[in-house]
Amino acid sequence: MFLWGTATAAYQIEGAVAEDGRGPSIWDTFAHEPGRVRDGHTGDVACDHYHRWAEDVELMAALGVNAYRFSVAWSRVLPYGRGVVNAKGLDFYDRLVDGLCAKGIAPALTLFHWDLPQALEDEGGWMNRDISGYFADYAAIVAERLGDRVKLWITLNEPFVHMVYGYAMGTHAPGKTLFLEALPVAHHQLLGHGLAVQALRAAGAEQVLITNNCTPVWAASDAPEDVAAADAYDVLHNRLFNDPVLTGTYPDMSPFAIDEVPGVRPGDLETIAQPLDGLGINYYNPTRLAAPSTDILPFEDAGITGYPTTAFGWPVVPDGLRELLVSLRTRYDTLPPVYITENGCSHDGLDDQFRVDYLDGHLKALRQAQAEGVDVRGYFAWSLLDNFEWADGYHQRFGLVHVDFDTQARTPKSSYHWFRSQIRTGRNSF
Ligand code: GCO
Numbered sequence: 001m002f003l004w005g006t007a008t009a010a011y012q013i014e015g016a017v018a019e020d021g022r023g024p025s026i027w028d029t030f031a032h033e034p035g036r037v038r039d040g041h042t043g044d045v046a047c048d049h050y051h052r053w054a055e056d057v058e059l060m061a062a063l064g065v066n067a068y069r070f071s072v073a074w075s076r077v078l079p080y081g082r083g084v085v086n087a088k089g090l091d092f093y094d095r096l097v098d099g100l101c102a103k104g105i106a107p108a109l110t111l112f113h114w115d116l117p118q119a120l121e122d123e124g125g126w127m128n129r130d131i132s133g134y135f136a137d138y139a140a141i142v143a144e145r146l147g148d149r150v151k152l153w154i155t156l157n158e159p160f161v162h163m164v165y166g167y168a169m170g171t172h173a174p175g176k177t178l179f180l181e182a183l184p185v186a187h188h189q190l191l192g193h194g195l196a197v198q199a200l201r202a203a204g205a206e207q208v209l210i211t212n213n214c215t216p217v218w219a220a221s222d223a224p225e226d227v228a229a230a231d232a233y234d235v236l237h238n239r240l241f242n243d244p245v246l247t248g249t250y251p252d253m254s255p256f257a258i259d260e261v262p263g264v265r266p267g268d269l270e271t272i273a274q275p276l277d278g279l280g281i282n283y284y285n286p287t288r289l290a291a292p293s294t295d296i297l298p299f300e301d302a303g304i305t306g307y308p309t310t311a312f313g314w315p316v317v318p319d320g321l322r323e324l325l326v327s328l329r330t331r332y333d334t335l336p337p338v339y340i341t342e343n344g345c346s347h348d349g350l351d352d353q354f355r356v357d358y359l360d361g362h363l364k365a366l367r368q369a370q371a372e373g374v375d376v377r378g379y380f381a382w383s384l385l386d387n388f389e390w391a392d393g394y395h396q397r398f399g400l401v402h403v404d405f406d407t408q409a410r411t412p413k414s415s416y417h418w419f420r421s422q423i424r425t426g427r428n429s430f
Contacts, residue, residue: 002430003106003378004423005067006060006400007342009113009157011043012387014073016050020088023079025115026125026166030173041393047385048408053096059401059410060384061103064423068105069341069380070096071113071157074138081117082134090145097149107150108341108380110211111139111196113157114172121174126167126185126192129263136195143203151206154280154341155196158213159189160241171391180256184263190244194271201274211280211341212241216323220290220302229299230289231255237287246332248273255298278377279328279335282342283362286320310358312346312389312396318361325369325376337377340366344382346389346396355400355415363422367429376430381419385410 011027018024031042049056060068074081076089093109100107112135120131139155156162165172167182176182193210200208215237219230232255239251240261248269250261290302307315321343329335345358359381370376386399394405400416403409 001066002376003067003108003152003339003380004426005065005069005108005378005380006063006384007069007380007382008049008384008387009071009110009115010073010076011046011113011115012383012389013047013049013385015043015045015048017044019050020092021076021079021086022073022089023075023081023086024118025073025075026118026121026173027115029118029121030175033175036175037391038393038395041388041395043388045405046388047403049385050092052408053092054099055410056384057096057099057103057105059412060100060105062420063400063416064420065105067108067152067378067380068100068384069108069110069154071110071115072142073115074112075115075117075119077142078117078138079119081120082137085141090142093142093146097146101149106152107146108152108154109142109146109150110154110157111135111142112155112192114162114166116174125174126163126188127178127182129184129188129191132188132192132195135192136199139196140199140203143200143205147200147203147205153200153205153208154211155193155200155208156189157211158282159186159193159210160237161213162189180258183258183261186240187261187263187268190241190272191268193245194268194274197274197276198271207277208274209276209278209280209339209341210245211282212238212245213282213284214238214242214324214328215283216286216320216327218286218288218304220288223291225291226289226302228255229291232298233287233289242279242328242332244269244272245276246273246279246334276336278337278339280339280341281324281328282382283321283324283340284343285315286317286323310345310354311348312392314345316345316358316361318358318365319368320365321362322365322369322372325366325374326372329374337375339378339380340376341378341380342382343379344398346398348397350402350411350413352413352415355413356418359415359419359422363426370430379430
């Protein structure tokens, strides 16, 4: 059955950050540091989903989705990341999962969506190999409690973005600026993924995925130096996270003057390359690269013009989704079924024809990819609700449902009604 869903993440919607035993995450710490988030916004309240989850499930039921992708806040379950389990934290997700199942909505559970427990960051975070094992232990605890009702598991959300923004550039939590010294974060997340897959399988998990943010990579020109720049970016953004999971090997890192990904030990790649039931792909737009003007990195963002842009300034290139999926199928003969675990745009206003056009164009591209032989199993619109958009706070509205953050009132936008009609009429078109 094709999955029609919406997606959210714990820190972006839940609020109740100090309620019922939840421990602090790196995003609690980061958002409260002056200057880190636009206008000092935090996820302290967000969409108050922790208290309003039943209302939000009703919105999903009325929307007609048959699946809902959400993330579990690790520090709600394990306030210190490991050790003592917080029963009230698990109780919340138990209630949410029961509410979803009662409405015929399949829970699609993401175990890690960037909100690492602060206590683990205090031990080095993902720079510390031990975190990989703690992540697997956490996965086992969640699977034991929810595995009888949760059939679709996603281990990590966008390990590329978490590594680059969180540890290399410092624009996301935990705010480290390690640059290429952050590469162990890639390996330790992927090792955690592999160990968590093993833990989930041991708990009887039926469908296990990873979600990678992937982008078609365009060279600014046919000049060899621009093509080399695009290839180098493809290695860092896409292949560093897809190759090990799908082929058990890391790509050639020589464009970064690196012989091999640091931190790899014998057996690690076999652990990482656990067979998966699908690949989650978050798609927003292509990336265009040119030869660098400095010797810091082997590429430079060349920007994309000639396309509409979202309120966030991102180019709208629906065919990029088709191009990406077909390229992945060509590159990996081991490519499992594909789930679009995020796709959407930032746009203001309740009458959001822009978002309707965005979603319509990307669903058409998805159908074209399927017609070209890509095994497409699901599409999750990002997002159900306007929510906390990380370093941009509440300034970017990605929801099918408008949220008034002063009153917490939810108001379905025109795109919500369109998406509902698409689900009702489009069910048999995938
Ligand atoms: C991501 C994250 C989401 C974002 C969304 C819009 O892909 O960056 O998974 O948490 O909010 O993509 O940026």
